[in-house]
Amino acid sequence: NWQAAIYDLNEIVKYDASHFDARLYRGRCYFQLGNWARALEDISAAIHLNPNDPSPFYYRACLLRKQYPKAALQDFSVSLLLDDSYDNRHSFLHRGILYMALDRHEDALVDFASVLQLDKNLACAHCNIGVVHLTRTEYFDRAVKHFSDAVKSEPNYTRAYICRAQAYEKMKNYKQALLDFTRAIHMSPNNHHLWVYRGKVLLLMGRTKEAAAAVEQTSKVADMKQVAIQQQSMIYGFLRDHNKTVAALQQTARMKPTGPVLFLLGKAQMKAGLLHEAIKNFNQALEVMLPWHHKQKMPKETADVYLSLGMAHLEVGQNQQALNALNQAIHIKPKNPEIR
Template identity: 25%
Template sequence: MTRHRGLAALALAALLPLAACQSAGDAVDSLAQIDTAQGSAENIGSLTAVIERTPNDPDAYNVRGAAYGRAGRYREALKDFDQAIALDPNSHQAYANRALIHRYMGDQGKALADYNRAIQLNPRYDTAYIGRGELYRQAGRTDEAFRDFEQAIQLDTTDPRAYHRRGLLYQASGQHQFALEDFAMAISLAPGAPYGYNGRGLSYLALGDEENAFSDFNTAIRLDESVAESWANQALVFERRGEIDRAARSYARALQLDPEYVPAREGVARTRGSA
């Protein structure tokens, strides 16, 4: 149901006068979409009680592993996913979950092997294609990333990450009209998340549509005031309009939220003394 549009030549320099504010999107990752498991101590305790009652249930380890992952307890998550796989070597969900933990821990080789295994076990598992595609995207393997996001979309995924990430690839190659379509789809699937709005806003800005870009960045902030990227993007519009004092305040807010966010740091340096 999706039109195929290859990335031909990725002209990464095509984007930006908009500086380095491209949407990273990493925060929209999830542990194989296991929504029932949260990372609270209470939930982990409840899941541990389930495992004590049914120690040979691979699903119980898989769900607790996801909870550990959400809590940032990655080594414990790995142990649970290892156990889930030992109990059920054909669990494609456990392989995909473990792959994401390997990604978070910086072991990209093991992550790739687990995504490959998940896809081998279930070639229609959209989550694994999306995870592997993001692994490829971050490694600069853009053609392979595009194919994986495209495959997930052709499988009729309802996961907004597939559209958001493919939109980032279109955006990076200067194909902003295609990017706008993908970001719009990501927004329709996850209207409460800021990332689609940030991505779409940057493509609007690249096309000279400052009004719609500003509206998207403000919506992103309204949805979640804790995302540094949204404030830096808003500041970028203020800066382009010559409203340097307002830009300085928004850049400062972005830097406060994420002291390592380079566009915020560079924006503060450019507008210093105006806030």
């Protein structure tokens, strides 16, 4: 009961505004209630009252990591300078997660390894190392090992099964991928995405009828009409019925013309041979995703849109427009080998 806790802590602060524990715990309560401004005020006050305690630096870093990642990194680092023991292992974990969000994957691996030196059974750390190897280094065998270690540490950790299945899929070990997606569905039967993933693997195995049946199951577990339409488009995509994919995504785009939906629609139109329509929707997606202020950087997701736009221009013989789009993709995501 966070609000009741705040009421009691207010009484303590009223009589002693320099009470370290009261300010720290009240800040944590505000954090839980989503009152970020008051949480930041109390936790910062706790830091000033006792700058040698690692806890408030950790909690302030958790509070700042979305909007002010550089400040959060600094707070996590200070917390670890004050205490790099088992008791503060979550600072290593969350700093590693923040490094991943900032595309500093080598630094992330170091932090996750530090976590496991302190607590070898922390499933989340194993899983995050596996994700780095799955998505960045492409050492899929290492990824599988860490996902398996995560499962050993926490047998009901659904995310580890899903990630391991994706690694097996990359390795073309479809039998094991299917087994892990099926296990994940048993643990989370209402997750419609899992049915889609399972259907995709069945399709790769050549079991087309089972694939269609598995993916169509999404319509029975999805709550929102829009989600059902998107899943329907994925069904048709897996079955390589590109015209029906386009029709389903067009219906979604009419309801909610977001950048990702318009991008998917453009990609489906390319597969269906509707190149000029695809170019139009890629451009619309970029307009939607354009930052509101000209000094802001383009989101990294737009690099993929520019890449597809460039490929579509190439297909219709518009070489200069293709070059312009591909240059933009490289500018936004220069380290992406696929774009180069």
